[in-house]
Amino acid sequence: MRFFAFAQDGAQRNLIIKIIEKGSSEYEINRSILEQQSTSSEKAAFPLLVMPMWGPYVHLTRMRRLREVVQFIKSTLRDICDQNVVVNCHSPGATLEEFAEILDEHRQADDVTYAFIDFGQSLQLPLDTSITDCRRPGDETGIARNHFKPPDGHLGEPYYNPFSYDVAALGFLFRCYFSEAVPALPCLAALFDRMTDYCPSRRMTAQQALEWFEDIIIQLPQGCLEARVMLDRSFEAMRDEGLYWTELSTEDQAKWGQYRTPPRPLWMRLLGFMSRNTLGFRILCFLRGHLQI
Template structure:
């Protein structure tokens, strides 16, 4: 391995993940030939230790492969083929991945200096050739079953479906089902990822609509297996003339395509739709449409209150648990932007509830998935999870450039935002100028405002996606001690990177604020926390959340 860049992963001995890596090692000959590469990141070796853990060595590949920057049809098809081959290989070895998301795929391109801007340029050049490969990785949530288990008829307890990232999860266990098929679940998760990223390619490649629906239909018995999806791809999509392969595509991530497939079918002419109609998924179950109809009724809140009383379900003010693991939120300040923020967070890989629908007026409320809390907290585990979540949230650039604004580019709202909802600012300097105006700095002695002015004079900060109220009561923890969900996204916005920490630490005596400032972010925002407190002393009277 001289001169080879590798990554190391520590795994527990005799764990499911350990056995999966041992299985992959048995297929090393496939990984050395590009023609047989099976679409999973190959282990190079497993280093056994005298302790309870082993160390897996793997080649170093790049993460977060900027899928919306693919430029033509051939690049899109390469991506689809690699991942279909990867899932087919895993399922052939009866490995159910169970955690398919952006952060668990890699690309055969990386930079040792981790310069993301240059990585993007390198990746664009590599995509224009024929050597690029994509692969699955990370088997923390995976299981391996005996080879005689049928991938079409396998059944496992439905509670296992809630493991891993839920960004692309289908509806297979949304009706209270007691069992599910983890292999079909994998296929639907990958299909939903394709839907969200690649729907703009459908007018050029109509068969993609059929492939996506075949992989994601809620009728599980009709859903493609991984092998069937790969066969469909090879038979109907892979072999295209050169003029189609070089056709340009402009991709954009659209999470709603997962729930409104009629939008991408509508891009096709009726005769083209008819050709692929046998693969088109039937409409969603009636209960889904019933809930969306119900929430448009002014009496909806009273019906929900009656249901909670009838079932003796305790509910905080304005929060109503519903069947099918749903929650209705009805409070005076609820805004549709909160739902948009939840779906944006989920698209980034953050465990947030799924926003289903919003209605106004009256009353204002939205439906979302329910996430149950658990009060047992291991702060070391929470710290690691929060670091991972914040890294995910900060790995995406704001579509609004340097503006400080809401998720939709509009006003900013939140418990520590003055005059909320506060008008958007074109940049950080303009935001601080607005704070000066709200704090009446021009009427105060310069010595009095010196601390805040020192804060305003700090170097510009990155503008990142921010929850805005990341306090303990908004973090749900599962029985294993890991974060299972982050709720209450009404303060989410594009804000300076320190804001996520400083708003929790405004009061120095609060343990959680110290934990966020000193432990989660290792004190790198110490100056900003002090400065935010200084600023807060001038704008506190204008808070009205």
């Protein structure tokens, strides 16, 4: 259960106070963040991490320009789901409808920023953990439920890479909300596939995805990002990457096709069929755990 309270600090900034379980992963993560801030107090009876209140309703489908989509992608490439994303826009007295209009206006500025909150299902690993070689027990992929969970662990894999897993989760969020923008910005199809490839080792890291995307964006013709877009959530685009690739011209498919996710091999499709029922999945988990494959 989550407990929240609202307050103001000495600078009259709106804050939210959240009570978390002592000793939990979320508690330890916030302690680590607090220790890096010079405002921390060793005499405090409990850890207090002070952050300004941000608006929780990011209204992704209300974005109307490519520039807004690009700003969001660049911010979030830095327990990933749309409900854990906040934006630096807040209006205490506004209704949901009024806030959506306020946010539309705020997005016209260059200082719009997005961030992740809620570390309740997060892991804290040592700073020297390898992003590419890290392996965690595969059953951790069953923790929490949201629309953007990647397929890692669905075939009874004994281990998974949590960093690659997070990149894929973010990629599926992009596919869900921004597939309609692909015809206006074809490189998005390549970015989506390089983040959500069914083979974790072929996925970009978050840093690689950000650098690759920024290199592409900086080469775009002036005014390209002012193009208008109409967005809508598409869970079909999450299930089928071919949906947004077919929206591209033959020339763009050829240009970006090297980044496209290849078809799943037969053995993977057979394991997928086997894992659809509980008994088959348990057998897969037992065999793959025993064989460590």
